Amino acid sequence: MAxxxxxxxxxxxxxxxxxxxxxxxxxxGSLGIKLSNKEVLSTVGGSExxxxxxxxxxxxxxxxxxxxxxxxxxxxxxxxxxxxxVPVPTTPEEGYxxxxxxxxxxxxxxxxxxxxISNPGNPTGVVLTPEQMRVMADIAKEHDLxxxxxxxxxxxxxxxxxxxxxxxxxxxxxRLIIIDSISKRFSACGARVGAIISRNQxxxxxxxxxxxxxxxxxxxxxxxxxALYAMDGDYFTAVREEYKKRRDTVMAGLGNIPGAVCQCPxxxxxxxxxxxIDDANKxxxxxxxxxxxxxxxVMFAPGASFYATEGKGTNExxxxxxxxxxxxxxxxxxxxxxxxxxxxxxxx
Amino acid sequence: MAxxxxxxxxxxxxxxxxxxxxxxxxxxGSLGIKLSNKEVLSTVGGSExxxxxxxxxxxxxxxxxxxxxxxxxxxxxxxxxxxxxVPVPTTPEEGYxxxxxxxxxxxxxxxxxxxxISNPGNPTGVVLTPEQMRVMADIAKEHDLxxxxxxxxxxxxxxxxxxxxxxxxxxxxxRLIIIDSISKRFSACGARVGAIISRNQxxxxxxxxxxxxxxxxxxxxxxxxxALYAMDGDYFTAVREEYKKRRDTVMAGLGNIPGAVCQCPxxxxxxxxxxxIDDANKxxxxxxxxxxxxxxxVMFAPGASFYATEGKGTNExxxxxxxxxxxxxxxxxxxxxxxxxxxxxxxx
Numbered sequence: 186m187a188x189x190x191x192x193x194x195x196x197x198x199x200x201x202x203x204x205x206x207x208x209x210x211x212x213x214g215s216l217g218i219k220l221s222n223k224e225v226l227s228t229v230g231g232s233e234x235x236x237x238x239x240x241x242x243x244x245x246x247x248x249x250x251x252x253x254x255x256x257x258x259x260x261x262x263x264x265x266x267x268x269x270x271v272p273v274p275t276t277p278e279e280g281y282x283x284x285x286x287x288x289x290x291x292x293x294x295x296x297x298x299x300x301x302i303s304n305p306g307n308p309t310g311v312v313l314t315p316e317q318m319r320v321m322a323d324i325a326k327e328h329d330l331x332x333x334x335x336x337x338x339x340x341x342x343x344x345x346x347x348x349x350x351x352x353x354x355x356x357x358x359x360r361l362i363i364i365d366s367i368s369k370r371f372s373a374c375g376a377r378v379g380a381i382i383s384r385n386q387x388x389x390x391x392x393x394x395x396x397x398x399x400x401x402x403x404x405x406x407x408x409x410x411x412a413l414y415a416m417d418g419d420y421f422t423a424v425r426e427e428y429k430k431r432r433d434t435v436m437a438g439l440g441n442i443p444g445a446v447c448q449c450p451x452x453x454x455x456x457x458x459x460x461x462i463d464d465a466n467k468x469x470x471x472x473x474x475x476x477x478x479x480x481x482x483v484m485f486a487p488g489a490s491f492y493a494t495e496g497k498g499t500n501e502x503x504x505x506x507x508x509x510x511x512x513x514x515x516x517x518x519x520x521x522x523x524x525x526x527x528x529x530x531x532x533x
Numbered sequence: 534m535a536x537x538x539x540x541x542x543x544x545x546x547x548x549x550x551x552x553x554x555x556x557x558x559x560x561x562g563s564l565g566i567k568l569s570n571k572e573v574l575s576t577v578g579g580s581e582x583x584x585x586x587x588x589x590x591x592x593x594x595x596x597x598x599x600x601x602x603x604x605x606x607x608x609x610x611x612x613x614x615x616x617x618x619v620p621v622p623t624t625p626e627e628g629y630x631x632x633x634x635x636x637x638x639x640x641x642x643x644x645x646x647x648x649x650i651s652n653p654g655n656p657t658g659v660v661l662t663p664e665q666m667r668v669m670a671d672i673a674k675e676h677d678l679x680x681x682x683x684x685x686x687x688x689x690x691x692x693x694x695x696x697x698x699x700x701x702x703x704x705x706x707x708r709l710i711i712i713d714s715i716s717k718r719f720s721a722c723g724a725r726v727g728a729i730i731s732r733n734q735x736x737x738x739x740x741x742x743x744x745x746x747x748x749x750x751x752x753x754x755x756x757x758x759x760a761l762y763a764m765d766g767d768y769f770t771a772v773r774e775e776y777k778k779r780r781d782t783v784m785a786g787l788g789n790i791p792g793a794v795c796q797c798p799x800x801x802x803x804x805x806x807x808x809x810i811d812d813a814n815k816x817x818x819x820x821x822x823x824x825x826x827x828x829x830x831v832m833f834a835p836g837a838s839f840y841a842t843e844g845k846g847t848n849e850x851x852x853x854x855x856x857x858x859x860x861x862x863x864x865x866x867x868x869x870x871x872x873x874x875x876x877x878x879x880x881x
Contacts (some may be wrong), residue, residue: 186753187535194723215550229577229725232747240613261746264590266616375542375752377577399580400608403754404723405534 199397201380202407203225206241207363208414209380214403220351224287226392227402231366233339235262236361237395238381241388242331243268248296249333252283254457254491254498256307256335271297272493277459280311280448284317289324299331300324304349305338308491308503309457310432311451312342315349324355329338332357335364337379337452340421343429358384361519369454371413377488378402378410425476428454431506431513438517442524454478457488458503459533460524465502469526476523483519534757537733542752547745549728550579550636556762557713557728560641566700572732574740575750579685579714579727583610585743586710586729589736590679591616593876596644600631602839602846604655604683619645625807625849629801631658632665637672647679648672652697652714653686656839656851657805658673658780663697664702670702673709680705683712685727688769690800691777706732717802719761720772726750726758726776776802779861790872804852805836808872809881813837813850824871831867 200206213220228234235258238406245247251259263270271292275281289300302321305312313321325332334351342348349363366379383389432449435456440444444461448493462468465487472482488501506513508533543623548554554570561568576582591614598609601620609617623629633642637648646770650669653660673680682699690696699709714727731737780797783804787793792809795821808818813835820830835850854861 194721196722226879229581229751230748236747245615258746258748261743265613265743265746267593371544374544375749377749377751395609395613398606398613399584400578400606401723401725403577403725403751406751406754 186412187407189405189408197227197401197404197407199401200398201225201392201402202404202411204411205378205407208411209382212348212414213352213382214514215349216350218350220382220384223344224382225384225391226381226389226396227407228379228381228396229402230368230374230377230391231335231364232258232262232377233402234364234366234381235259235333235335236265236391238333238364239263239266239268240395241391242299242362244298246296246467247298248294249299249301250289250292250297250330251301251305251493252281253493254281254501254503255301255493256303256306257490259301260493267299269296270493274494274497275309276449277446277457280450281306281457283311284313284320284322286320290328292328293328297328297330299333301335302334303335304351305339305341305452306450306455307453308455308486310344310453310455312344312451312453313349314378316352318349319354320511322357322361324349324400326357329360331360331362333362333364335393337364337366337369337527339365340370340425341428341454342452343432344451352382360385362388367410367413371410371416373410373413376406376409379405387474418463428506431508432456432509434510434513435506435517436502438520441517442521454506456506457501458504459488459501462500462524463531463533464499466499469525470521471527476526478519478522480516481519483523485520534760536751537753537756545575545749545752545755547747547749548741549573549750550752550759552759553726553755556759557730560762561698561700561730562697564696566698567847568700568730568732572730572737574729574737574744575755576727576729576744578716578722578725578748579683579712580606580610580725581725581750582712582714582729583607583681583683584613585740586681587611587614587616587711588743589739590710591649592646594644595646596642597609597647597649598640598645598678599649599841600629601650601841602629602656602836602849602851603839603841606778607649608841616646617644618841622842622845623657624760625794625796625805628798629654629659629805631659632661632668634668634672638676641676641678645676645678647681647685649681651683651686651801652699652802653689654798655686655801656834658801658803660692660694660799660801661697666697666699667702670699670705670709674705677708679710680706681712681836682712684800685712685714685717687713687771688718689776689802691773691780692799700730708733710736715758715761719758719764721758721761721794724754724757726754764839775881776854778858779856780804782861783852783854783865784857786862786868789865790869792872804854805839805849806852807836807849810848810872810875811879811881814847816871819875824874826867826870829863829867831864831871833868
């Protein structure tokens with residue numbers, strides 16, 4: 186970006202700066218997916234990608250199926266479209282597993298337009314197997330629904346598997362929309378560069394109109410994003426190794442907390458767990474206001490905000506393992522101490 | 534931006550980077566308007582500012598009054614909110630004058646929630662006098678409506694007047710929302726940095742939620758925008774002088790086209806005019822495909838796209854005077870030649 190030499194910072198083309206679109210196409214090429222620049226739209230992060238998609242495919246009162254727990258801002262984008270989220274339930278005991286036909290079919294109504302999944306999942310860290318991805322593709326196909334696959338955490342998988350995308354299933358090309366972003370891939374959240382990817386030309390023509398309505402994404406950020414895509418693969422190997430260690434550190438810590446329920450998640454950088462506490466919100470406030478051990482405390486995201494169903498997730502927490510391993514180990518130690526002390530105070 | 538030295542490009546605060554908010558507050562201070570940082574939200578250009586405002590204040594089926602002709606993307610933002618634009622009519626013969634109570638009152642229904650004006654106006658170049666601004670404030674106040682004042686062309690006024698903002702009318706502080714942007718002010722369209730400004734705390738709390746829903750505006754662009762606000766006033770003096778010359782060049786050229794109707798606009802960098810032709814769209818295609826004089830032709834934005842009312846603006850055009858004076862003079866000469874030749878061919 187520092188080398189940018191144009192005299193005037195003009196509006197970029199609404200679909201995106203060409204070198205950024207090409208970089209995205211080349212990146213997918215490296216995953217074995219052949220795309221053209223016209224199948225990619227540059228967006229202001231994954232957030233705007235989601236917003237544009239919802240505005241394109243959801244009319245007032247339409248329904249979209251989302252496995253819960255889910256990323257809370259999905260609520261924002263669906264409610265702006267005046268549509269409704271219908272949550273598909275999962276449980277911590279099953280490791281938040283959702284890729285099953287019957288779970289979705291139980292929720293489909295004449296108003297259902299789409300299924301939205303995050304894979305790898307935020308907040309659960311769930312990574313679908315190829316078989317499970319195929320199940321999701323089949324559900325969308327059999328019920329004539331859009332499938333929106335939010336794949337912004339693609340690189341963050343720890344089982345040695347190949348990087349996955351729903352784009353491999355060419356039989357759902359006409360109903361598949363990928364949400365992508367450089368925010369996590371290159372740790373560049375503040376650049377606000379993402380993408381909508383779809384082979385459905387009619388959909389892309391409508392999405393382009395909304396892109397034109399807001400004129401363009403920032404020129405320089407797209408130039409910078411294109412440069413990031415030129416980074417070599419060693420970057421990801423190192424990142425993956427580090428995050429895997431962090432995940433294992435948190436899992437080991439959780440294993441030492443009696444009553445904590447959590448299956449080891451395969452990806453993203455989140456762990457969702459249920460704790461033997463009455464209310465994670467209440468517990469969090471207590472952690473921040475009253476608890477301390479050697480002048481230290483710990484915090485997390487309370488689980489209920491990731492659920493659409495009232496009353497669910499009350500005793501669950503989301504841990505983002507974005508600290509170094511030493512701090513994470515100490516955090517889990519603090520969490521264990523705090524759970525015991527909190528329950529003792531409550532007379533549990 | 535080239536001097537940015539943080540190691541990680543993190544999400545900015547959803548409301549905006551503090552130094553950008555402070556720069557906007559200081560800028561308004563120089564206009565005699567006292568704001569606090571909490572009365573400003575950083576947005577992805579004026580476009581996102583408009584989108585967030587519409588999503589906040591308009592429910593499904595609500596109506597918003599906008600003098601027509603208006604900036605066509607207002608359609609995008611209002612339709613995303615599933616609301617309806619009710620156009621307030623004007624005419625080229627009256628110089629697109631709209632600031633009159635009766636015109637708005639004739640269009641107010643129980644569904645009316647807001648009035649949106651662009652001042653200085655795109656596409657008309659109309660600049661409200663202080664008396665006319667007061668009229669608009671009174672209409673909003675008397676009918677309990679939001680007044681959204683899109684002031685992104687504030688610096689582009691050519692009558693020697695002080696720079697204006699509706700923020701001077703403190704009695705409408707609770708219903709006033711300003712749309713602002715650095716795109717035109719500093720010729721930095723590609724940065725995508727704008728602002729929502731309002732003293733209505735309840736509104737700003739809701740707008741902040743939508744800002745949080747999309748996480749943040751690009752960090753570096755806001756840092757750059759803050760730096761632009763430090764530029765000294767001589768920049769604007771030079772810009773204003775240049776644009777005034779351009780406006781006068783176009784007006785002189787239009788004066789030489791028999792049957793062209795246009796009152797000299799006071800601001801922005803647009804002139805809207807009606808021409809003695811049957812259809813500006815048809816004329817434009819003819820200009821691009823058939824007409825030439827010394828291998829040169831001319832183009833403009835056809836007027837109809839700036840109107841919500843079917844059939845209006847058919848023989849009107851919007852000229853953006855963003856070329857140098859010599860090119861503009863030649864363009865007007867070409868336009869005059871073309872109108873005569875086009876009408877001759879049509880047998881007019």
